[in-house]
Amino acid sequence: MIKVKNLVKKYQSGDSELSVLKDVSFDVKSGELLAITGRSGSGKSTLLYQLGLLDHPTSGDIHIGDIDTDQLSPDERTNFRLKELGYVFQDYALIPELTAIENVALPLIMQGQKTSEANTKAARVLDKVGLKERLHYLPSKLSGGEQQRVSIARAIGHNPKIIFADEPTANLDSETAKTVLNIFLELHKEGQTIIMVTHEPEYATLADRVLTLSDGKIL
Amino acid sequence: MERIKNHSQKLVTILRVAFFLATRQIKRANIWTNVLIVFIMTLTFLNLVVVSGILVGLIEGAVEAVQNRYLGDIFISDLKNKAYIEQSSNIIETAKNLPGVSAVAARYIEPGKVESNYKKNKKRANDLDESVGTSIVGIDPKAEDRVTGLSHLVVQGKYLDENDYDQVLVGAMLLKEYLDFESPNFPVLENVKIGSKIQVTLGDSVREVTIKGITRSKVDEIDRRVFFVDKQFRGLINRYDYNVDEIVVKLNKGVNPVAIKNALINAGFNQYAKVQTREDAEPKFIKDLKDTFSILGNIISSIGLAVAAITIFIVIFINAITRRKFIGIQKGIGISSKAVEFAYVLQSLFYAILGTALGALIVFGFLKPYITAHPINFPFSDGILVATLPGTLIRIAVLMIATLIAGYIPARIVVRQNTLDAILGR
Numbered sequence: 242m243i244k245v246k247n248l249v250k251k252y253q254s255g256d257s258e259l260s261v262l263k264d265v266s267f268d269v270k271s272g273e274l275l276a277i278t279g280r281s282g283s284g285k286s287t288l289l290y291q292l293g294l295l296d297h298p299t300s301g302d303i304h305i306g307d308i309d310t311d312q313l314s315p316d317e318r319t320n321f322r323l324k325e326l327g328y329v330f331q332d333y334a335l336i337p338e339l340t341a342i343e344n345v346a347l348p349l350i351m352q353g354q355k356t357s358e359a360n361t362k363a364a365r366v367l368d369k370v371g372l373k374e375r376l377h378y379l380p381s382k383l384s385g386g387e388q389q390r391v392s393i394a395r396a397i398g399h400n401p402k403i404i405f406a407d408e409p410t411a412n413l414d415s416e417t418a419k420t421v422l423n424i425f426l427e428l429h430k431e432g433q434t435i436i437m438v439t440h441e442p443e444y445a446t447l448a449d450r451v452l453t454l455s456d457g458k459i460l
Numbered sequence: 461m462e463r464i465k466n467h468s469q470k471l472v473t474i475l476r477v478a479f480f481l482a483t484r485q486i487k488r489a490n491i492w493t494n495v496l497i498v499f500i501m502t503l504t505f506l507n508l509v510v511v512s513g514i515l516v517g518l519i520e521g522a523v524e525a526v527q528n529r530y531l532g533d534i535f536i537s538d539l540k541n542k543a544y545i546e547q548s549s550n551i552i553e554t555a556k557n558l559p560g561v562s563a564v565a566a567r568y569i570e571p572g573k574v575e576s577n578y579k580k581n582k583k584r585a586n587d588l589d590e591s592v593g594t595s596i597v598g599i600d601p602k603a604e605d606r607v608t609g610l611s612h613l614v615v616q617g618k619y620l621d622e623n624d625y626d627q628v629l630v631g632a633m634l635l636k637e638y639l640d641f642e643s644p645n646f647p648v649l650e651n652v653k654i655g656s657k658i659q660v661t662l663g664d665s666v667r668e669v670t671i672k673g674i675t676r677s678k679v680d681e682i683d684r685r686v687f688f689v690d691k692q693f694r695g696l697i698n699r700y701d702y703n704v705d706e707i708v709v710k711l712n713k714g715v716n717p718v719a720i721k722n723a724l725i726n727a728g729f730n731q732y733a734k735v736q737t738r739e740d741a742e743p744k745f746i747k748d749l750k751d752t753f754s755i756l757g758n759i760i761s762s763i764g765l766a767v768a769a770i771t772i773f774i775v776i777f778i779n780a781i782t783r784r785k786f787i788g789i790q791k792g793i794g795i796s797s798k799a800v801e802f803a804y805v806l807q808s809l810f811y812a813i814l815g816t817a818l819g820a821l822i823v824f825g826f827l828k829p830y831i832t833a834h835p836i837n838f839p840f841s842d843g844i845l846v847a848t849l850p851g852t853l854i855r856i857a858v859l860m861i862a863t864l865i866a867g868y869i870p871a872r873i874v875v876r877q878n879t880l881d882a883i884l885g886r
Contacts (some may be wrong), residue, residue, distance in 0.1 A: 274844075278598075279548075290880055295792055295879055295880045296659070296878075296879075296880045316796070316797075316881055319795075319797070320794065320796075321794075322792065322793065322794040323795070324794070328792060328793060334789045334792075334883065336786050336790065337786065338484050338488035338788065339484055343480075343484065345478070347480070347481075347790075347795065348793050348795070351473065351794060351795050351796065351799065352473075353469065353473050356476070356480070361486070379488070395793065443579075
């Protein structure tokens with residue numbers, strides 16, 4: 242599903258250049274739950290941003306399916322993210338003035354669905370993550386765990402090929418974190434490809450495969 | 461064909477998403493922020509329309525006063541080389557019988573001199589008299605009132621009656637009490653009130669008359685005149701042929717003055733008199749003033765428009781910059797940049813439309829009717845608010861275009877930033 246070859250990411254830091262990813266190559270199979278772990282600053286989030294087309298690598302190739310992502314224009318990348326990818330951010334990243342259902346419906350409307358159709362689908366997905374009673378709540382009225390579940394609902398609402406999750410349990414207590422992880426495991430059982438960054442070794446063991454990064458390299 | 465269909469579908473989707481985002485951003489923004497932005501837009505609109513409208517209205521008030529109180533709709537005056545209008549009676553009769561004419565008034569005018577306190581002034585034989593040179597006018601009080609509403613301009617005392625004899629109306633600018641300034645070049649009568657006797661000299665004839673009323677119109681041509689009843693005045697100036705010096709014609713509403721003017725000219729009366737519409741007869745300095753104030757009004761409007769555009773720009777820019785992270789997230793989850801940009805444009809349009817609607821309501825529902833009923837008392841005119849519908853619509857259109865641009869640019873600046881940098885707040 243994903244082929245990564247000789248991926249390099251460098252940042253300019255003042256006069257010096259900082260290499261965050263150093264010649265990283267690996268594959269991800271369809272339906273796989275891949276955990277990316279490593280110490281803080283090892284480059285795991287940076288790798289996720291490159292895979293999720295939120296950033297451009299300095300060099301190297303990323304193929305998702307048959308698509309060479311390097312060849313996509315900015316608009317095509319946005320459209321690709323809309324149709325094929327889903328994101329769960331560490332800090333939930335919900336739009337504050339949209340209710341839970343509206344946050345989930347937004348990408349569906351962007352895909353061309355009617356608002357009523359998008360709302361029905363969003364309600365169904367929110368029900369799936371256990372937020373049936375919180376459809377019309379603004380993010381500010383939801384707990385951290387509830388916000389993260391809305392974020393997951395938004396990521397899966399449009400049936401993406403791949404879900405990227407950047408430390409989805411980092412801001413949650415252990416009980417809530419388990420609830421969120423269970424949702425990922427359920428999705429994985431249904432055949433969803435998931436790439437999850439985590440620094441918790443305990444959670445990484447739940448994945449099919451663990452990719453450990455150290456100083457920008459795969460160990 | 462398929463491509464066009466796809467493009468239009470895409471555009472509709474972008475607009476739907478933009479509308480979805482804009483409505484919710486407005487609906488769930490702080491109510492006081494919304495009120496403040498709409499208030500700013502209302503003030504901006506008022507600045508655009510009212511400031512220039514009053515500036516133009518200042519002159520327009522003076523112009524209207526000259527037209528309504530002095531010139532009428534058609535102004536007929538004597539030719540340069542003639543002492544009066546020949547065939548006056550014929551012209552007056554013809555004018556009265558023209559369709560669309562509501563009233564006609566004639567004026568006899570002679571240069572003369574008025575003097576107050578004349579008994580006290582000349583204590584010694586070689587003392588100079590304290591007199592004021594002015595135009596003495598003979599009018600038919602009823603006819604003049606029908607055309608120019610002169611009776612309504614009497615600020616003290618009473619209006620003339622057709623049987624009054626040795627009774628006059630005196631223009632306020634001939635009286636010290638009513639003049640705001642003193643100048644040796646602008647002589648005035650002192651210690652004069654209603655019932656005072658003044659001496660009027662017309663050529664060889666001298667009359668002692670009583671002041672029956674004082675007129676104040678803010679039109680020099682009226683306020684520097686002394687009015688007699690025409691019956692007596694004809695005798696004073698020995699004008700028994702009924703030839704007058706000015707004829708003013710009032711038309712019914714909606715009647716084209718040019719058509720009436722042409723009818724009088726076609727009747728051959730231009731051999732005996734100068735026939736003009738009120739616009740033709742307007743003094744040139746007033747026309748120049750109107751043009752100048754109109755330019756000034758446009759300059760002020762342009763500054764107002766620039767202020768409006770900058771205000772919208774700042775509001776949208778601050779809004780967009782503080783929401784940079786969320787704009788990044790929207791792009792991150794696949795919302796098109798254009799949809800995000802349009803959302804901001806729609807927001808700025810919403811504020812502009814609401815502010816403008818409120819401003820228009822204030823202008824046309826309150827300010828304009830109020831100022832028309834209670835003109836602003838400027839020293840030289842009764843200022844009105846000039847705000848025509850076409851002029852206001854043009855200003856609204858220009859404001860909307862400025863708003864579109866001012867809303868789009870800051871949104872574009874923020875949306876164009878790197879998606880990941882925006883999400884991470886870098």
